[in-house]
Amino acid sequence: MARPxxxxxxxxxSADSLVGSMKGVILSIQPDAEIVDITHxxxxxxxxxxxxxxxxxxxxxxxxxVHVVVVDPGVGTERRPVLATAGQHYFVAPDNGVLSMxxxxxxxxxxxxxxxxxxxxxxxxxxxxGRDIFSPVAAWLSKNGQSSAFGEEIxxxxxxxxxxxxxxxxxxxxxxLRADNFGNLLTNLREEDLPQVLAGSNFKMRVGTAExxxxxxxxxNGGPNEPILILGSSGFFEVAVNRGSAAKTTGAARGAEVTxxxx
Amino acid sequence: MARPxxxxxxxxxSADSLVGSMKGVILSIQPDAEIVDITHxxxxxxxxxxxxxxxxxxxxxxxxxVHVVVVDPGVGTERRPVLATAGQHYFVAPDNGVLSMxxxxxxxxxxxxxxxxxxxxxxxxxxxxGRDIFSPVAAWLSKNGQSSAFGEEIxxxxxxxxxxxxxxxxxxxxxxLRADNFGNLLTNLREEDLPQVLAGSNFKMRVGTAExxxxxxxxxNGGPNEPILILGSSGFFEVAVNRGSAAKTTGAARGAEVTxxxx
Amino acid sequence: MARPxxxxxxxxxSADSLVGSMKGVILSIQPDAEIVDITHxxxxxxxxxxxxxxxxxxxxxxxxxVHVVVVDPGVGTERRPVLATAGQHYFVAPDNGVLSMxxxxxxxxxxxxxxxxxxxxxxxxxxxxGRDIFSPVAAWLSKNGQSSAFGEEIxxxxxxxxxxxxxxxxxxxxxxLRADNFGNLLTNLREEDLPQVLAGSNFKMRVGTAExxxxxxxxxNGGPNEPILILGSSGFFEVAVNRGSAAKTTGAARGAEVTxxxx
Numbered sequence: 001m002a003r004p005x006x007x008x009x010x011x012x013x014s015a016d017s018l019v020g021s022m023k024g025v026i027l028s029i030q031p032d033a034e035i036v037d038i039t040h041x042x043x044x045x046x047x048x049x050x051x052x053x054x055x056x057x058x059x060x061x062x063x064x065x066v067h068v069v070v071v072d073p074g075v076g077t078e079r080r081p082v083l084a085t086a087g088q089h090y091f092v093a094p095d096n097g098v099l100s101m102x103x104x105x106x107x108x109x110x111x112x113x114x115x116x117x118x119x120x121x122x123x124x125x126x127x128x129x130g131r132d133i134f135s136p137v138a139a140w141l142s143k144n145g146q147s148s149a150f151g152e153e154i155x156x157x158x159x160x161x162x163x164x165x166x167x168x169x170x171x172x173x174x175x176x177l178r179a180d181n182f183g184n185l186l187t188n189l190r191e192e193d194l195p196q197v198l199a200g201s202n203f204k205m206r207v208g209t210a211e212x213x214x215x216x217x218x219x220x221n222g223g224p225n226e227p228i229l230i231l232g233s234s235g236f237f238e239v240a241v242n243r244g245s246a247a248k249t250t251g252a253a254r255g256a257e258v259t260x261x262x263x
Numbered sequence: 264m265a266r267p268x269x270x271x272x273x274x275x276x277s278a279d280s281l282v283g284s285m286k287g288v289i290l291s292i293q294p295d296a297e298i299v300d301i302t303h304x305x306x307x308x309x310x311x312x313x314x315x316x317x318x319x320x321x322x323x324x325x326x327x328x329v330h331v332v333v334v335d336p337g338v339g340t341e342r343r344p345v346l347a348t349a350g351q352h353y354f355v356a357p358d359n360g361v362l363s364m365x366x367x368x369x370x371x372x373x374x375x376x377x378x379x380x381x382x383x384x385x386x387x388x389x390x391x392x393g394r395d396i397f398s399p400v401a402a403w404l405s406k407n408g409q410s411s412a413f414g415e416e417i418x419x420x421x422x423x424x425x426x427x428x429x430x431x432x433x434x435x436x437x438x439x440l441r442a443d444n445f446g447n448l449l450t451n452l453r454e455e456d457l458p459q460v461l462a463g464s465n466f467k468m469r470v471g472t473a474e475x476x477x478x479x480x481x482x483x484n485g486g487p488n489e490p491i492l493i494l495g496s497s498g499f500f501e502v503a504v505n506r507g508s509a510a511k512t513t514g515a516a517r518g519a520e521v522t523x524x525x526x
Numbered sequence: 527m528a529r530p531x532x533x534x535x536x537x538x539x540s541a542d543s544l545v546g547s548m549k550g551v552i553l554s555i556q557p558d559a560e561i562v563d564i565t566h567x568x569x570x571x572x573x574x575x576x577x578x579x580x581x582x583x584x585x586x587x588x589x590x591x592v593h594v595v596v597v598d599p600g601v602g603t604e605r606r607p608v609l610a611t612a613g614q615h616y617f618v619a620p621d622n623g624v625l626s627m628x629x630x631x632x633x634x635x636x637x638x639x640x641x642x643x644x645x646x647x648x649x650x651x652x653x654x655x656g657r658d659i660f661s662p663v664a665a666w667l668s669k670n671g672q673s674s675a676f677g678e679e680i681x682x683x684x685x686x687x688x689x690x691x692x693x694x695x696x697x698x699x700x701x702x703l704r705a706d707n708f709g710n711l712l713t714n715l716r717e718e719d720l721p722q723v724l725a726g727s728n729f730k731m732r733v734g735t736a737e738x739x740x741x742x743x744x745x746x747n748g749g750p751n752e753p754i755l756i757l758g759s760s761g762f763f764e765v766a767v768n769r770g771s772a773a774k775t776t777g778a779a780r781g782a783e784v785t786x787x788x789x
Binding site: 275277279281285291294298388391394 | 583587744768
């Protein structure tokens with residue numbers, strides 16, 4: 001019997017004891033759980049950043065993994081807690097759109113409003129549902145595998161669209177979704193948005209102070225301080241600098257506009 | 264049989280290989296251990312910050328969990344290593360007060376001076392007892408469950424009191440204990456220190472540049488940039504800003520004075 | 527049966543979901559793996575820093591541990607992936623020298639060029655071999671224990687020497703290898719480089735703006751703001767300041783020169 005896996009994705013950082021408390025709650029209910037941190041450094045309150053973190057990582061985990069996602073600026077308000085069964089994975093999260101990229105990726109989708117309070121850690125605080133609701137629900141779910149026990153199915157769950165590229169002039173206009181640890185700039189442009197680039201057409205990409213006209217296979221193909229375009233491992237095009245930081249070189253950050261023009 | 268749990272709380276940060284070495288030592292002795300990081304970002308050398316980290320998290324773990332706490336500016340000096348049995352938990356730490364909040368919370372308490380050197384990793388360095396003493400002792404303890412094997416009971420162990428609120432004018436004076444990842448400011452004021460506030464009396468709290476007169480149920484009830492008072496999930500009142508940082512808004516940080524006045 | 531241990535050492539940081547994806551891949555193949563993070567904060571692209579991280583930590587893990595080390599500026603280029611059997615440990619890494627300190631420490635050493643692509647996660651990306659090659663190879667290796675299944679032995683693997691101390695005047699000249707979380711400055715000087723210091727001779731060490739003439743047993747023996755010399759727990763001499771930061775006090779950082787003179 002494989003150990004049940006529970007992943008955690010939050011904006012709690014790693015300096016506080018919040019994540020430790022969540023793990024204690026999980027292990028008190030489900031001592032066999034293998035708990036895996038995806039990241040706790042989602043930008044505070046940032047639903048898009050959280051959606052990207054879980055959306056790019058979950059599919060590498062085995063079937064029946066339970067993913068706990070807590071980016072929850074509305075904790076303690078009317079926003080609902082939800083349990084989603086999406087493809088072969090489970091997700092426990094606030095109903096605020098943080099699962100949008102998961103919803104978009106999976107055809108088979110059931111979302112439930114978690115209402116079975118006897119699974120909660122009592123008394124439930126107003127400010128830390130990660131510990132009092134999401135963790136114990138994930139732990140109980142990994143024990144009993146009965147998602148229907150946690151509440152009724154809903155169809156009006158919250159979802160948002162990732163920012164979509166738009167046609168612009170002879171090309172397309174996109175946006176920087178985030179910078180990674182190396183300063184690589186993740187755009188919202190996917191393979192299907194720039195087929196000409198992949199086919200070898202000349203292009204001119206503008207982002208921050210930089211103009212880029214070269215698609216490279218990998219980071220090491222770039223010259224010193226040369227911003228290059230890469231088709232990244234998560235399926236999005238990225239701007240990168242070999243052994244450097246594209247964020248620094250271009251001056252661009254999350255939210256910056258990216259334009260691509262063809263001759 | 265549930266796997267034995269060993270938690271780690273240190274000020275070692277996550278950039279060095281110190282924590283990795285500790286985990287290697289633990290797993291070499293006790294391969295079944297489930298090792299859980301509470302945090303490694305206690306402020307360097309800061310016993311109060313360490314006491315708060317373990318003090319707010321330990322009680323969410325199952326009985327018989329072994330908690331290793333290493334905030335240890337006196338490593339290699341005369342300060343003793345201790346093993347505390349407190350309530351249903353074990354703690355392995357330097358005898359410098361870092362377990363003070365645990366000592367304060369648990370009525371059933373036995374503290375031993377760890378002297379059984381055959382459990383140590385030899386040779387014991389002068390500067391890294393986390394690896395050479397605390398980790399192996401925790402691992403052996405989780406195997407044999409015999410705390411009495413590690414040394415004699417002592418009663419003169421080091422403990423300090425958390426800073427206590429004081430009466431001031433018509434109200435009370437407290438202090439900011441720490442800022443969390445969101446910039447929420449944790450005060451040393453608990454429910455019993457401000458019963459009037461919970462009962463609905465008018466109050467005026469001053470912290471940094473801010474004056475606060477509103478108790479909110481949760482973060483989301485605050486207006487933009489409005490510092491509000493919250494009864495936090497760890498039992499302390501907190502100053503918070505909805506989707507913002509109270510630390511930035513008020514300019515207050517650890518050690519800042521907080522005053523509460525009633526009309 | 528002890529659980530198979532797989533450690534991870536990377537420069538990926540903890541804010542992205544890269545490490546989470548690697549863990550998912552490992553657990554999909556080897557659900558029993560105990561995955562241990564050594565650090566993900568190796569300085570980006572820095573092979574020496576990576577070599578030090580794994581080189582100082584691996585020996586504390588049990589025999590047959592599989593260590594995954596991904597500091598990989600040349601990902602997707604001609605650089606080879608390697609599997610090293612060194613002493614009683616396994617290492618999976620790019621062939622760029624990041625295992626140099628391991629190679630230097632172990633007499634029994636076999637290095638293989640990983641070529642068995644059926645163990646890879648398909649399709650293999652050009653930019654994330656941590657996920658697509660190193661993680662699955664580590665997971666399969668921990669299952670089958672057959673290092674020979676992954677490729678042919680090579681002898682021209684890449685290794686570099688750690689910067690070596692040099693004689694200078696009446697003494698020796700070294701370099702700061704890194705600063706740790708406390709600001710302690712790790713030098714490249716070992717016990718055998720400064721036997722006179724350990725024997726009690728007078729010495730004068732210069733690093734940054736500081737002049738040091740005192741060897742202390744441990745941090746706590748230093749006065750306020752006094753930089754002292756310590757024989758650190760990893761076998762290198764370190765410059766430290768009791769309850770302070772030697773990096774701040776001396777103004778020295780990685781790469782700074784250190785000189786030691788004897789009277």
